[in-house]
Amino acid sequence: MSEQKRGSRWTVKVLTLFPQMFPGPLGLTLAGQALEKGGWALETVDIRAFARDKHRTVDDAPFGGGPGMVMLAEVMDRAIEAALETACRLPLIHLTPRGRPLTQTRVRGLAQGPGMVLLCGRYEGVDERVLEARGAEEVSLGDFVLSGGEPAAIALIDACVRLLPGVVGSARSLAEESFERGLLEYPQYTRPRVWQGREVPEVLTSGHHDNIDAWRRAQAEKVTRERRPDLWSRYVETREAGR
Numbered sequence: 001m002s003e004q005k006r007g008s009r010w011t012v013k014v015l016t017l018f019p020q021m022f023p024g025p026l027g028l029t030l031a032g033q034a035l036e037k038g039g040w041a042l043e044t045v046d047i048r049a050f051a052r053d054k055h056r057t058v059d060d061a062p063f064g065g066g067p068g069m070v071m072l073a074e075v076m077d078r079a080i081e082a083a084l085e086t087a088c089r090l091p092l093i094h095l096t097p098r099g100r101p102l103t104q105t106r107v108r109g110l111a112q113g114p115g116m117v118l119l120c121g122r123y124e125g126v127d128e129r130v131l132e133a134r135g136a137e138e139v140s141l142g143d144f145v146l147s148g149g150e151p152a153a154i155a156l157i158d159a160c161v162r163l164l165p166g167v168v169g170s171a172r173s174l175a176e177e178s179f180e181r182g183l184l185e186y187p188q189y190t191r192p193r194v195w196q197g198r199e200v201p202e203v204l205t206s207g208h209h210d211n212i213d214a215w216r217r218a219q220a221e222k223v224t225r226e227r228r229p230d231l232w233s234r235y236v237e238t239r240e241a242g243r
């Protein structure tokens with residue numbers, strides 16, 4: 001049984017040096033409405049509040065030299081301890097380009113669990129020992145570098161929250177979207193039927209639902225084959241295994 005069915009609220013705690021970045025865009029749209037209604041909960045933990053010296057130091061130069069600064073294990077550990085004190089069942093996730101690439105399967109798993117504690121690093125990174133000691137899972141949004149984990153945390157939270165029961169209206173729209181069937185999404189059209197001389201594909205206005213489904217599947221396969229050979233190979237393998 002998922003955690004939501006048991007009635008506990010899906011909760012995210014974000015450890016950050018920039019708590020003012022939250023809820024940010026998560027306070028708007030469907031996620032924001034659900035947050036306001038208590039459908040999920042968001043808490044920030046200001047990492048700097050756990051620095052103990054008078055300058056509130058949170059980082060130091062890397063051993064071995066090199067550019068940038070590394071976030072201190074001791075400060076991070078105290079912040080993690082504080083976050084987990086009231087949420088010890090939540091998985092601890094460090095957002096970093098060194099992490100395993102995020103997938104819709106992982107997002108679904110997180111949305112079905114009790115929530116998550118997100119660790120947003122800045123500078124060159126976080127002292128490896130605290131990540132090891134706390135068993136943090138490292139997650140990346142893709143092969144590019146953001147200036148910190150916060151925008152990645154916002155994206156991950158958004159991806160999870162929209163899957164919570166009652167946040168997005170239709171279960172059908174969730175089931176049909178990109179990745180849910182191992183394919184990218186087919187193209188969509190709305191009125192007018194002709195725009196700047198471009199016509200909507202005729203089949204979509206035919207009213208023939210079997211033909212529409214077949215056309216959409218063919219389009220989803222075409223776009224996946226062209227843009228994502230990695231997804232396409234997996235899709236073909238699964239399809240062939242199912243025969």
Ligand code: ADE
Binds near residue numbers: 096140146152
């Ligand atoms: N922090 C910086 N870059 C990131 C990325 N690509 N994914 C997740 N966290 C990050």
